[in-house]
Amino acid sequence: MTDKRPTLTLKPKAKPARSTTSGGVRPSGVRPSGASADGGASAKPAAKPTYRPSAEREAATPERRAPVTREVPRLREAHQVKVAPQRDYRPDLKSDSLALALLGAANAVARVRGGSALPQALAGVFTAYEVTPQARGAIQDIAYRTMRQLGRSDTLLGLMTSKAPEPPMLAGLLCAALALLDPPQGTQPPYEAFTVVDQAVNAAASHPDFAHAKAMVNAVLRRFLREREALVAQALKQPLARWNYPQWWIDSTRAAYPDKWESILAAGNVHPPLTLRVNRRRTDVDTYLATLADAGIEASRVGPSAVRLAQAMNVSQIPGFHEGVVSVQDAGAQLAAPLLELQDGMRVLDACAAPGGKSGHILETADVDLTSVDADPQRLARVGDNLGRLGLQAKLIAAEAQDSGWWDGQQYDRILADVPCTASGIVRRHPDIRWLRRKSDTLQLATLSSKILDNLWQMLLPNGKLLFVTCSLWPQESEAQAAAFAARHNALRLDAPGQLLPASGAAQDHDGLFYALFQKNAA
Numbered sequence: 001m002t003d004k005r006p007t008l009t010l011k012p013k014a015k016p017a018r019s020t021t022s023g024g025v026r027p028s029g030v031r032p033s034g035a036s037a038d039g040g041a042s043a044k045p046a047a048k049p050t051y052r053p054s055a056e057r058e059a060a061t062p063e064r065r066a067p068v069t070r071e072v073p074r075l076r077e078a079h080q081v082k083v084a085p086q087r088d089y090r091p092d093l094k095s096d097s098l099a100l101a102l103l104g105a106a107n108a109v110a111r112v113r114g115g116s117a118l119p120q121a122l123a124g125v126f127t128a129y130e131v132t133p134q135a136r137g138a139i140q141d142i143a144y145r146t147m148r149q150l151g152r153s154d155t156l157l158g159l160m161t162s163k164a165p166e167p168p169m170l171a172g173l174l175c176a177a178l179a180l181l182d183p184p185q186g187t188q189p190p191y192e193a194f195t196v197v198d199q200a201v202n203a204a205a206s207h208p209d210f211a212h213a214k215a216m217v218n219a220v221l222r223r224f225l226r227e228r229e230a231l232v233a234q235a236l237k238q239p240l241a242r243w244n245y246p247q248w249w250i251d252s253t254r255a256a257y258p259d260k261w262e263s264i265l266a267a268g269n270v271h272p273p274l275t276l277r278v279n280r281r282r283t284d285v286d287t288y289l290a291t292l293a294d295a296g297i298e299a300s301r302v303g304p305s306a307v308r309l310a311q312a313m314n315v316s317q318i319p320g321f322h323e324g325v326v327s328v329q330d331a332g333a334q335l336a337a338p339l340l341e342l343q344d345g346m347r348v349l350d351a352c353a354a355p356g357g358k359s360g361h362i363l364e365t366a367d368v369d370l371t372s373v374d375a376d377p378q379r380l381a382r383v384g385d386n387l388g389r390l391g392l393q394a395k396l397i398a399a400e401a402q403d404s405g406w407w408d409g410q411q412y413d414r415i416l417a418d419v420p421c422t423a424s425g426i427v428r429r430h431p432d433i434r435w436l437r438r439k440s441d442t443l444q445l446a447t448l449s450s451k452i453l454d455n456l457w458q459m460l461l462p463n464g465k466l467l468f469v470t471c472s473l474w475p476q477e478s479e480a481q482a483a484a485f486a487a488r489h490n491a492l493r494l495d496a497p498g499q500l501l502p503a504s505g506a507a508q509d510h511d512g513l514f515y516a517l518f519q520k521n522a523a
């Protein structure tokens with residue numbers, strides 16, 4: 001249940017004139033006055049000899065400045081010339097070392113700060129570093145941990161350094177190391193503290209862009225270990241550090257859910273479970289739970305077809321995954337197909353279908369004639385792959401659902417509109433989303449989805465049903481959108497769950513989703 005996110009840039013906000021950094025996001029207002037707390041080891045590179053071109057030297061000499069009338073070449077001072085970061089530099093580090101994993105995570109975090117979604121950022125790092133599967137796992141784990149604590153780590157760095165570390169990979173390395181040293185309350189640190197510090201210093205030393213800062217890395221991390229209690233207490237005064245979300249996100253959640261905003265924000269920081277959907281064409285939940293028990297895999301039922309594994313594992317190790325017995329799908333997302341009340345022979349449209357989680361469930365539920373549309377051809381190819389694994393088929397069309405050019409003019413019995421949205425309900429699975437989104441995205445995406453809904457309505461048969469789904473928590477994208485749509489089209493609103501808030505309990509464990517079901521009046 002992921003959506004295709006527009007490329008949104010997490011650019012640092014305009015910085016005060018004294019700052020020359022192009023590095024990571026520096027939480028505003030977190031530095032106590034006079035705090036330059038890097039233990040004497042600042043992020044400042046060692047002073048370099050300065051070369052100034054002669055024309056500029058002349059122009060800079062006060063007594064000669066007035067008579068100079070020719071245009072002074074616009075050359076920079078040597079110290080202003082920034083060497084392009086060597087982001088894809090493969091350091092000479094052992095492939096199974098924590099240093100390489102930290103550096104890979106730092107690289108991914110820097111890419112996210114540059115606007116990439118984390119999965120794409122990680123794919124870029126894996127390609128650049130040519131790492132082993134084991135190292136991939138470690139890099140991914142550290143990068144996800146870092147994303148979940150980026151606000152807190154950034155705030156701590158703000159308290160311990162005199163300016164934002166640069167380049168962005170150096171800031172990413174410090175945040176990755178802090179995420180390992182400072183795990184969420186109630187969880188165990190994954191590595192010994194001295195190993196993390198040692199390996200972070202090795203990682204810094206291995207990279208030409210910030211080898212000069214290895215002493216600073218050492219000083220900052222050691223200072224954190226020495227003064228942890230006071231630093232954390234100070235940092236937690238900032239909402240950014242307390243909640244690990246941008247301020248606008250905290251404000252929006254609070255405005256929409258004045259009584260529940262804290263638990264909602266906290267739920268988004270929880271490590272998500274691995275939940276499976278059992279393919280009812282192949283087996284049933286009880287039989288599959290027995291198969292898992294035989295294989296020594298602990299699991300429980302969290303929905304009519306949903307099985308939650310106690311421990312995450314690689315899909316290749318999940319019994320029956322490759323044979324199409326189960327698929328990975330959040331329990332909340334598994335509500336879509338049953339709500340459609342499918343019957344054999346129906347014509348069904350899945351209008352925003354990729355990567356095909358709900359298309360697969362629709363085809364597992366009944367023998368329907370399914371058309372799966374998605375605007376992104378690459379993501380649409382994944383629908384084909386996923387249906388292929390399940391041994392099921394649909395007509396795949398790469399097109400925009402707000403257009404009609406692709407439509408054959410024959411109306412559908414059922415339409416699923418799982419529209420693109422801010423994905424604010426699935427942040428526990430995609431902890432990068434909160435750092436990539438901008439407040440203005442909500443309105444932009446709500447505008448697009450209203451166009452999609454309006455266009456799809458003409459494609460629905462009289463008495464047919466349209467299921468509107470988002471993975472958003474914002475009313476603007478969900479309930480307000482549904483109410484406005486019903487009013488515009490005089491659509492009958494049927495029973496549906498409405499806004500599901502994220503839950504991670506023993507019996508209920510699902511993402512935050514919104515469901516509204518509409519029926520078209522008979523002609």
Ligand SMILES: C[S@@+](CC[C@H](N)C(=O)[O-])C[C@H]1O[C@@H](n2cnc3c(N)ncnc32)[C@H](O)[C@@H]1O
Pocket residue numbers: 001002003004333351352353354355356357358359373374375376379399400401402418419420421471
């Ligand atoms: C929430 S995801 C869909 C998840 C999918 N239903 C599933 O269960 O696997 C939204 C999808 O909408 C697609 N999309 C974005 N803009 C679109 C548009 N204008 N028309 C059709 N699809 C669009 C995205 O590529 C993305 O795959």
